[in-house]
Amino acid sequence: MSQPDPAFEALLQHLKVSRGFDFTGYKRSSLIRRVDRRMSQVGVPDYAEYLDYLELHAEEFTALFNTILINVTGFFRDPEAWEYLRAEVLPALLATKGPTEPLRVWSAGCASGEEAYTLAIVLAEMLGTTEFRDRVKIYATDVDEEALTHARHGTYSDREVRGIPPELLEKYFEQTGGRFAFRKDLRRSVIFGRNDLVQDAPISRIDLLVCRNTLMYFNAETQARILTRFHFALSEPGVLFLGKAEMLLSHGALFLPIDLKRRTFRKAPRAAPQNGTLFADAPPPTGRPPLTGLDVLRNEAVLASPLAQVVVTDDGVIAVVNRQAEVLFGVSTRDVGRPFRDLELSYRPLELRRHIEKAQTERRTVRVTDVTYHRGPEAMNLEVQVSPLVGSGTEVLGVSVAFHDVTDFRRLQDELEQANRQLETAYEELQSTNEELETTNEELQSTVEELETTNEELQSTNEELETMNEELQSTNDELQTINDELQDRTGELDRTNDFLETILTSLRAGVVVVGTELHVQVWNHQAEELWGLRRDEAVGQHFLNLDIGLPLDLVRPVVRSTLAGEDGPQEVTLPAINRRGRSIDVRVIASPLRGDGGSVVGAILTMEESAGAEGAPAR
Structure with missing residues (x-):
């Protein structure tokens, strides 16, 4: 729709x-279609x-x-993605945490709970049920209260648990009254609650955020707002797990x-958000006196240094972090006041605490060379310099840790060494070439005589080529004739296709052709x-x-029988709602x-x- 309907x-x-x-943030096309469907059911035009009817x-x-x-969901929906999460993503995430540190998971848009319980099964298998109960909290949220009620009960039918491997179904579900109920001892770790992704504040300090095939219902502006909330919700280094229908190609600043x-x-x-940004990072702690005069100049000089630099006090607390260190290692001024040992920088790219x-102890500068730091797909060469900071009373106030990026220098050094080797090889080749040139000069004299003979042969070859050119011209004429014939046949095919299209358009019945995978191939005008629904x-x-408006679940057996090769057409008559909202009986005939x-x-x-x-308008 080009213009919104007021x-x-x-x-x-x-x-x-x-x-x-x-x-208001949902995509209008699908939203209008669903509201229209409900209006047709209650007969409102x-x-x-x-x-007025709602009031x-x-x-x-x-x-x-x-x-x-x-609410379209299921257990282990898209099994390949869940297996990748289990085998690759979660082990790396758990490796960043201590053995008893809690793991917080958020299933956003959980619908009737299958996704949240799938997460519980995967994590329980990895950690063991005892450690799962002690460490894991899964927060499952949705905007639909009815779906949340279903999810809280945690019971599912045979059809709903079809995606769970049999051994996991037996291990994590109890069968009662023809339904399967999730284990009560693990159920306490899954917390269900209502949350509107558009309006409500996100859950914070999340390690794994799962939101599969939910963002696709929102427009681009609303998606951007939700993703900003997700970025706020995730801790470092949190993981976002989306569904097949969703991508984040335009949100590289938020997620990698x-x-x-x-x-x-x-x-x-x-980077720290501007004033007024929703869910901005907490401001740095106050209480320190503002810097003035030369102190401001010294502080800015450290912050603007081209070298990544971190200053640590004598008792191991972060005192200064400059901008280059923030860019290179992800530390920032928010880390000032934290113990240095709590930062990843204390042990990666090298163990710094002993240096x-x-x-x-020795009150001298310690240099560490040949340090390799992997930053994304690229590897950097660093030289680390740890210098003690000594006060006027000769007491050690702390240390300054500076990181020199020597990647270009090492690359240039390697290139120079390679160039020297190439020069030595070239010199040896030059000596050999000089000798070969003397021999070649004598051979050239003989070659000149051979060229004179070859020139006469070329004259003869030229005459043969002229004859061949005439033959090629004749062949070209024949190809042109074939091309004309092919164009005539193409025209006939176009007319045949137009004729078939006219037949399909003229038929009074709706005609649909599907393949063996039930994907639509033909959808005629009727x-x-x-x-x-347009073609x-x-x-x-x-x-x-x-x-x-056709109950497709009742059409499924007819189509399956036809695809299975049963003889003769399959036929069924079903009640339906046409595009004008009228109730009609539709006769469906399936032919192989x-x-x-x-x-x-x-x-x-x-x-x-x-x-x-007798179709009557729904009212």
């Missing part, structure tokens, strides 16, 4: 003000009248929200990809008229996932589409309104 926007604003549900029927809000919030195919990302270091102790919206989509060898390569579905149906 009546529809007024309806969204009413939902936000009266019930606290903010759908326009948005203004539906707003008179309070129970209608629940039905509308259930229609809008389509771990594996784009599996949609796993790491929180990127971010600091040596510099303090199908558009019947269901209100470009339907072709390529999974037939059973189409958002039309066979290839050259007679095998079934798809199915042809014809859908037409049953002759005895």
Whole structure:
């Protein structure tokens, strides 16, 4: 829609003000389609009248929200991505934590809870159930209270637990009354609560944030706002796990990809936000007197130094961090006052604490060369200088740790060494070449005589080439004739395709052709008229996932039987809602589409309104 419908926007604003549900950030195309579906079910023709209907029927809000919030989820949905998370991402994340340090996980948009319990199973398998209970908290949130109620019960049907491997199903679920209930002793570690990603504050200090196939329902502006909240929620080095339908290519300042195919990302270091930015990092602690005069100049000189520099007090506390150290190692002024041993910098890219102790004890500068630091895909060569800072009374006040980037120097040194070796080789080759030149000069004299003979042969060859050129011209004429014939055949094919398109358009029945994987290949004009779904919206989509008024779950057996090769067309008559909101009976006939060898390569579905149906506009 090029312009928003004022009546529809007024309806969204009413939902936000009266019930606290903010759908203004959702994509309008899918949102309008779902609201229209609900309006057709209650027989209301326009948005203004539906707003009045909501005010008179309070129970209608629940039905509308259930229609809008389509909770599509499942256990171990996209198994390859879950396996990558288990085998690669989580071990690396756990390695950054102590053996008893808690692990905080957030499942955002958890729907009916399958995703949250999948996380619990994966972590319990990695840590063991005892350590899982002691260390792990999984916060599962959604905006849909009805889905959260289902999730809190933690019981699922046979169909819902189909994605769980049998050995895990037996280990983590108890079967009661034909349903499967998640283990109560582990259930206490999974906390469900309502959270609107658009309006509510995020959960903080999260190590793993899972939000799969939820962002795709929001527009770009709302997605950016939510991702900013996610960045705030994640701790260092937190991991964001998204679904297949979502990407973060335009949010590189917030998240760095771990594996784009599996949609796993790491929180990127971010500069301090401007005043007024939502969920900005906490300001540095106050209480220290402001710097003045020469102190300001000295402080700025340290901060602006081209070398990454960190100053540590004699009792091991961070005193100064300059800008280059923040860029290179991710430390910042927020770390001032923290024990140096708590920073990753204290042991990576090298163990610094023993060098600091040596510099303090011996009161001399300690230099460490040949230090390799891997920064993303690139490797840097560093030279580290640890210098004691001695006061006027000869007491050691602390140490200054400076990191010299000697990558370019080492690269130049390697290039010079390589160049010297090449020069030595070139000199030897030059001596040999000089000798060869003398021999070559004699050979050239003989070659001149041979060239004269070759020139005569070339004259003869030139005449042969002229003859060959005439033959090629003749061949070119023949190819031109073939090209004309191919163009004529192309024209015939175009006319045949136009003829077939005319037949499909002229048919009174809706015609749909699907492949063996149930993806739509043909969607004729009458199908558009019947269901209100354009051809470009339907072709390529999974037939059973189409958002039309036909109960596709009841069509599935007919299509499956046809694809299985059963003889004759399969037929079923079903009640449906057409694109105008009218209730009709639709006769669906499925016929096999066979290839050259007679095998079934798809199915042809014809859908037409049953002759005895009396469709009445839904009101």
